[in-house]
Amino acid sequence: MKIARLTCFILAVAVVFLTAGAAQAAMKTQWIDYKQGNTALAGYLIYDDAAQGRRPGVLMIHDRSGFSENTLADAQMIAKLGYVVFAEDIFGKGIVPKDVPEMTKQITIYNNDRALMRARAVAGLDVLKAQPIVDATKLASVGYCFGGTVGIELVETGAPLLGFVSVHGSFNKFVPEAAKNIKGRVLILHGAEDPVAPIEEVTSLVSQLRAAKVDFELNLYSGTTHGFTRPQNPSEVRADDEYKVAMTRFFKDILSR
Amino acid sequence: MKIARLTCFILAVAVVFLTAGAAQAAMKTQWIDYKQGNTALAGYLIYDDAAQGRRPGVLMIHDRSGFSENTLADAQMIAKLGYVVFAEDIFGKGIVPKDVPEMTKQITIYNNDRALMRARAVAGLDVLKAQPIVDATKLASVGYCFGGTVGIELVETGAPLLGFVSVHGSFNKFVPEAAKNIKGRVLILHGAEDPVAPIEEVTSLVSQLRAAKVDFELNLYSGTTHGFTRPQNPSEVRADDEYKVAMTRFFKDILSR
Numbered sequence: 001m002k003i004a005r006l007t008c009f010i011l012a013v014a015v016v017f018l019t020a021g022a023a024q025a026a027m028k029t030q031w032i033d034y035k036q037g038n039t040a041l042a043g044y045l046i047y048d049d050a051a052q053g054r055r056p057g058v059l060m061i062h063d064r065s066g067f068s069e070n071t072l073a074d075a076q077m078i079a080k081l082g083y084v085v086f087a088e089d090i091f092g093k094g095i096v097p098k099d100v101p102e103m104t105k106q107i108t109i110y111n112n113d114r115a116l117m118r119a120r121a122v123a124g125l126d127v128l129k130a131q132p133i134v135d136a137t138k139l140a141s142v143g144y145c146f147g148g149t150v151g152i153e154l155v156e157t158g159a160p161l162l163g164f165v166s167v168h169g170s171f172n173k174f175v176p177e178a179a180k181n182i183k184g185r186v187l188i189l190h191g192a193e194d195p196v197a198p199i200e201e202v203t204s205l206v207s208q209l210r211a212a213k214v215d216f217e218l219n220l221y222s223g224t225t226h227g228f229t230r231p232q233n234p235s236e237v238r239a240d241d242e243y244k245v246a247m248t249r250f251f252k253d254i255l256s257r
Numbered sequence: 258m259k260i261a262r263l264t265c266f267i268l269a270v271a272v273v274f275l276t277a278g279a280a281q282a283a284m285k286t287q288w289i290d291y292k293q294g295n296t297a298l299a300g301y302l303i304y305d306d307a308a309q310g311r312r313p314g315v316l317m318i319h320d321r322s323g324f325s326e327n328t329l330a331d332a333q334m335i336a337k338l339g340y341v342v343f344a345e346d347i348f349g350k351g352i353v354p355k356d357v358p359e360m361t362k363q364i365t366i367y368n369n370d371r372a373l374m375r376a377r378a379v380a381g382l383d384v385l386k387a388q389p390i391v392d393a394t395k396l397a398s399v400g401y402c403f404g405g406t407v408g409i410e411l412v413e414t415g416a417p418l419l420g421f422v423s424v425h426g427s428f429n430k431f432v433p434e435a436a437k438n439i440k441g442r443v444l445i446l447h448g449a450e451d452p453v454a455p456i457e458e459v460t461s462l463v464s465q466l467r468a469a470k471v472d473f474e475l476n477l478y479s480g481t482t483h484g485f486t487r488p489q490n491p492s493e494v495r496a497d498d499e500y501k502v503a504m505t506r507f508f509k510d511i512l513s514r
Contacts, residue, residue: 210449215479216449218476218477
């Protein structure tokens, strides 16, 4: 019995290592050029090439830094969950703000022109839907920071997403009654001490979602400021762990049916 | 290789069944008489007798229905996670309200006399701590509904709990500055459409916890009214699942260190 259990344990460890190795080796990435109106855009596609058949797709919406290393790392993390991830481009091909003033300049363009924000968001979703490896009936989205604003605007267009995850998203200037267009679920993962997107923005969004009877869940983390996915204190380390668990469970719940 | 993996699978299944069987067979329960002042109280102790050594303890605080079947079932669920659970008695030995007016009468006594509420809560904690099988350095608490009020009052006494979980708790009449006495973490699991403990009560408690820099997390479930642990609609079925996952993770995090 003891030898059999030891064999079992060794086998299990071997399977875990082999699987992990295979998955990493087969992670495929590709930059895809596309357009919204006359604007050239370039998004980042990433998925596990070892998997077979069509898979659920996750549209990722970058934060104010655009296609930073963090954006690509987060896209990879989500792709490893088994989804085809397309990190769409909101700012335009080659536009990567190099400092905070440049970031603010970029996001202000879209925060003040919500029709343009929506059009950019939809353009990326169309690219994801068109991928031959994507099951277009199983789509979700995730947005970080500024990408939280874009993500809410996107679901408020009535886009056919089964769910949207906001990770320290900023929420402002939504047309309140637009929440009734949301078709899927919304998961809001937020720091209670976020100075960029203060708790009052969350409270306001929650009111709109409640009024529209949208299916949502809010996880609010104490002692946590903005950008907790790059944690600065022990509370944010935990928030970073918790958000990954919550997001993974959420995607599994809506995309694995 | 295939035979070895099949053997491994069969062994694993066998282990799961044997373990589950053993755990259920060994679940031990006991009613314990104790006192607070001159008032006779009787609480319900439940734990897995098969486990060895001292284990973390969880103080459970009943809802307005007192020791209903639900209370005992929830105590068993938590005991199965590997903790010694003591469901303390707030109302007094033998007092089990038979209808809503009787429930309201009972909880009103304690809602209006917070010193008494605290004394009752502490008395039960003392019983749990005194159990020879309990590791008194690893204590947590969980309160349902009215038990949420009691649980917050208890942690605001400065009780040495590593954490408290409120499940559709009602929150009112707290002395705001008392939150600074809270030593452990707080997990609030709440329905966004709770008419008994409306979202404004949660917002108010969150403000107090933030001001006192208490380590907390709030999970807010849409479409969910009060008492979602006995779900009435699909949103509440999910909230019931989600709360168990969140509570289990929370207890593991604080009690398994």
